[in-house]
Every structure is written in structure tokens, then in C-alpha cells.
Amino acid sequence: MGRVKKMERGDKIVLPGDFLGTSEEFIPGTGVYDQGGNLYASYIGEVSIGNNRVINVIPRVETPPTIEEGDVVIGQVMDIKDNVAIVSIGCVKGKESREVAAPSQGIIHISNVRNGYVTELQQEFGYLDVVKAKVIDAKTLRLSTKAKDLGVIKAICMKCKHDLKRKGNVLTCERCKRVETRKLSEDYGKGLI
Amino acid sequence: MKEEGIELIKDGKRLDGRGFDELRPIKIEVGVLKRADGSCYFEMGDNKVIAAVYGPREMHPRHAQDAKMAVLKYRYNMAPFSVEDRKRPGPDRRSVEISKISREALEPVILKEYYPKTEIDVYVEILQSDAGTRTAGINAASVALADAGIPMRDLVSSVAVGKIDGEVVLDLNAVEDNNGEADMPIAMIVRRNVITSLQMDGRMTKDEFKKGLKLAMNACRQIYELQRTALIERYSEM
Numbered sequence: 001m002g003r004v005k006k007m008e009r010g011d012k013i014v015l016p017g018d019f020l021g022t023s024e025e026f027i028p029g030t031g032v033y034d035q036g037g038n039l040y041a042s043y044i045g046e047v048s049i050g051n052n053r054v055i056n057v058i059p060r061v062e063t064p065p066t067i068e069e070g071d072v073v074i075g076q077v078m079d080i081k082d083n084v085a086i087v088s089i090g091c092v093k094g095k096e097s098r099e100v101a102a103p104s105q106g107i108i109h110i111s112n113v114r115n116g117y118v119t120e121l122q123q124e125f126g127y128l129d130v131v132k133a134k135v136i137d138a139k140t141l142r143l144s145t146k147a148k149d150l151g152v153i154k155a156i157c158m159k160c161k162h163d164l165k166r167k168g169n170v171l172t173c174e175r176c177k178r179v180e181t182r183k184l185s186e187d188y189g190k191g192l193i
Numbered sequence: 194m195k196e197e198g199i200e201l202i203k204d205g206k207r208l209d210g211r212g213f214d215e216l217r218p219i220k221i222e223v224g225v226l227k228r229a230d231g232s233c234y235f236e237m238g239d240n241k242v243i244a245a246v247y248g249p250r251e252m253h254p255r256h257a258q259d260a261k262m263a264v265l266k267y268r269y270n271m272a273p274f275s276v277e278d279r280k281r282p283g284p285d286r287r288s289v290e291i292s293k294i295s296r297e298a299l300e301p302v303i304l305k306e307y308y309p310k311t312e313i314d315v316y317v318e319i320l321q322s323d324a325g326t327r328t329a330g331i332n333a334a335s336v337a338l339a340d341a342g343i344p345m346r347d348l349v350s351s352v353a354v355g356k357i358d359g360e361v362v363l364d365l366n367a368v369e370d371n372n373g374e375a376d377m378p379i380a381m382i383v384r385r386n387v388i389t390s391l392q393m394d395g396r397m398t399k400d401e402f403k404k405g406l407k408l409a410m411n412a413c414r415q416i417y418e419l420q421r422t423a424l425i426e427r428y429s430e431m
Contacts, residue, residue, distance in 0.1 A: 013428055015421055016302070016339055017347030017384055033304060033346065042304055042344035044428050060428040061342035062230070064249050064308065098230060101249035101308045103258075 013060055014041040020055055031057030065095035067102050069138045072150075074193055075106060077129045083110045085125045087133065087143060093193055105141065108133060112144035114151075114183050124183040130154040132185050132193070151185035153192075165189065199372045201357040207369065209238075213362045216352070216412055221332075221423035223340050231341025233423075235333035238366060239323035244333035246341040249311035262305035264312045267296035269330055271319040291327045298331050298351065298380035298390035304344040313343060324370035325353045328378050331390070336420050340427070348420055349389060350413040351380035354405035356397055361405045363412050377402075379409045383417040386410075 014020065018041045020032060028034050032055055033042045041047070045057040067073065067089070075087035087106040108131075113124050125131070129152045133143035145151045155164045157173035157180070164171035164180060166188050171180045182188075201208060211217070217238030226232035229245035236242075252258045269291040273282045284292075295317070303313065315338070317330040328351035335349040355365040357373035370376055375395030381388045397405060 013425060015348065015424055016345035017382075031344070033344070035346070040346065042346070043342050044339060044424060059342060061340060063342035063344075064230075066308075099248065099250040101263075101311050102251065103310045104251050 013044060013046055014057060015044055016040075016042055020047060020057075026053050026055035029054045029056035031059060031063075062098060064101035065092060065098055067092055067100060067135055067138050067141065069135055071095075071135045071138075072132060073106065073135060073143065074130065074132055074153075075104075075143075077125050077127060077131060078105075080121055080125055080127065082121065084108060085113075085121060087131060089141070096193075103141070106133070106135075106143045107141060108143045108145060112136065112142070112146060115146055123181050125152065126155055126158055126180065126182065128156060129182065132187065145183055145185075148186050151183040151188075153185045153187050154189065155180070155182055199368070201369055201372060202360060207357075207362065209366060213360055214408055214411070216364045216415060217366065219416065219419050221336060221419055223336060223423050223427040229337075229341075231337045231339070231343070233333045233336040233340060235329050235336070237325065237329045237332070237364070239321060240319070240326055240329045241321035242326060242329045242333045243318050243320060244330065244337040245316045245318075246334070246337045246343065247314040247316075248341075249308035249313050249343070252310060252312040258310045258312075261309055263303070263308040263310075265296055265300055265303060265305065265315065266312055267292050267299065267315045267317070267334070269295055269317045269319070269327065271322060271326070275319045275322040275326075291330070294390055294392065295327060295331050295334065295380075299334060299338070299349055301387070301389050302335075302346045302349055302382060303338065304346065307344050313338075322367070324365050324367040324376075325378065327351075328353050328380065331380050332416060332420065336424060339424055347382045347384055348417060349380055350383050350416040350420060351378065351390070352409050352412040352416060353378040354409045354412075356395065356401060356405070361397070361401050361408060363408050375401075377405055377409070379406070379413070381410060381413050383413050 020039045023037045041057045044061045045059040048056050072093040073089045075089040078088045079086040085108045089104040089106050133145050136144045160176045162175040220236040222234040225234045231246035233244045249263045315334050319326045331351040355373050356375040357369045375397045377393040380390035
């Protein structure tokens, strides 16, 4: 009851630095920072207090997108080693409007490519393939393509760089008739994210 | 400098009719650039400044990344047409210094540790200059950063004080700046009463300095309120 400082302003929205309460009253959630036991807003938004005393600022501004566990990302294969494929992440599904505020180099380990045994990673990915993958560890940016909708969504012929067309479970080059294998997404060639 | 014979104060008023503790009229517009993550157009008298914020985004080159926090980059740039004589385009000694000082004025409020290995780019373009552009730039950049949704501890407000004809006055314009005795731009976090940047060019006595600082701190409070209203106006309509 005896709050020393009143919650700042009667306005509906708070700005960075607006006093929200003390750390004895609330648990700081998103958009809130603690300085010396006082809680302040860190971006523009509305205050919401959950039933478990968690105080959040629901942003009115577009906040920088980050990569979370479970996010689906689109990237390009930049390198293929014996056990891992290195993917340069271009965007996160659902957060396409803004650049991701994180390093963009993700890794797909051979054990996370598909359900089942993978003898050779070269059989699953090719250089410059566009892949759709799920984040399984946001901190180290480890990705997985273990699902029907995940995997390669666009690939080019290793020999002549022509676009590859899907024919059943393999890809064929219309120009040089080369046949290649990939861990294909069910969305291959549809242009869908 | 008085021998030039320009009388800067007449009947207790300044050349543009302002009192000693009066700011120039300020206009703030938030979110003026479509492609930037955050932006702000700021007018302070005849100063016209636009600030754009991009990021946080992955930092290149990678060896310049900070593994623990984001890196703030700030570019203060004057348009060639911003001053009476054409300004030679490109960075020079003056704008490099102002970029550094402005970056250091804003750095303490940004919660950089939320976005390791990234960079936050702030571009400040001076479209028209009438003394005190670095303070206008900091004000604009602070609003643009808030508009970009970058987590911040607070907003930063900035203003200059100076000495003309032996009097301490607020927010010098170009004539006063060129013919005055001293100029002192400051930037501060108003609600914390923390000064993040202070420079002084010219000479002031200890008492004049104290008087000027008080004047500037009060003016920062006024500017802070304007920044606040501009942001609230922009975001309450949604």
C-alpha cells in the first residue's frame, strides 16, 4: 500500500525509463529492467501485470527480432563439412520485416538432418541450397531439418548451376539431365516459406 | 571579438528576440523514414536534422564484434548545402569528433548487452545548420532509437549554452556562436540527472559555468518533455 513512488504518469503507454514499480512488488518480464531495485520500462508499450506478479511491457513499437528455440528459419548452405552443414540464416519465419538481431551462422549436424541414418551429408545438401530449418538451440544456433516441411526448398545443379526440378524423391537438372538427392522439404520449388 | 562591433544583446533581448533562457522553437516528427527501423526528424530553430536507426543487426567485419554486447555506431554528417558556404562532403576532423562524442552521449542509455555480436547503426544527417547541430542530432537520435524499439534505460536530451556579450545565454544560434565568447553543449539523462556529454569551447568563469549548466539542465527538461510528447503522440493513435 505504501508505495513510495507512484507508477509514473497516468498515460496508457510508457516510454523507456518510466518507473513501473519495485522488485519487491513485481517480477521483471519483457521490456522491463531492474536498476537498484526499481523497475523501469525499456521500450515504448503498454504495461501488463500477470497474475503471478510478472510485469511486462507489451511493445507498441516493433522490437528487434531475435532467434528463439522452435523458430523456423530460412537460410542458404554456405559450406558442407563431413558432419555439419553451415547455413547462413537470411530470415526467421514470422519476423521477416526486420533484420535479425543475432549472428546469422547456423549449423545442421548430420544427426539432425532427417529421421534415420545419414551416410553422407553430401547426399542431403548441396552448396547454395536454400533450406528451411527449425532452431533446436538458439544460443549456439543449431538447426534441424527433421520434419516433412523442413529441408531444401530450392537447389541448383552441382555441374551446370541450373535450377533443379523435383521428380519424386530426387531432383533432376533439365539442362544436363543430372540427378541429385537432397533432404527435401515438402515445399520444394513452391516458393513458400 | 567585440571589436567587430556586433551587438548581440539589445534591451535585454537577443538578436532574434529571445530572452537569455529561451530555447528556439522545436519540432519533432517520429518515424519519418519508411525503410529505417527507427527515425526522427528534428527541428530546432533553423537547424534541421534527420536521424535514422538500423539494427541491431549482425556486425561486419566479424573481428569487430563484441561477444558480450552490441556495438553502437554513430555517423554525424553535414549535407553540403547545410551551411552558407558549401561544405565539402565527407567526413572531416570536426564530424569525426562529433560522431564520437554523440555516440558516447547515447551509449549509457542503450541496453547493449541484450544483443551480443550485433551493431546498431545511427545515421544523423544535418540538412540545415544554425549552430548546435550536435545537440539537435543527439535529440533526434535518442527519439529515433526509441522509435526503433531498441531497449533503452531512458531518453537523452541535449542543448547548448554559451556566453555572448558577457551574458550566459541558452541555445546559441549561428550569429551568436560565431561572435560569442563561449559555447558549451551538454547532453543528459534528464530523469537520472546524469550528464553524458559536456564540451566547452571558449572561456567562462566558474560562476558562469555553474549558471550555464543550470540553464542547460532546465532546458534539457523542456526538450525531454517535447521528445516524450512526440513519441506518445506517435504511438497512442495505434
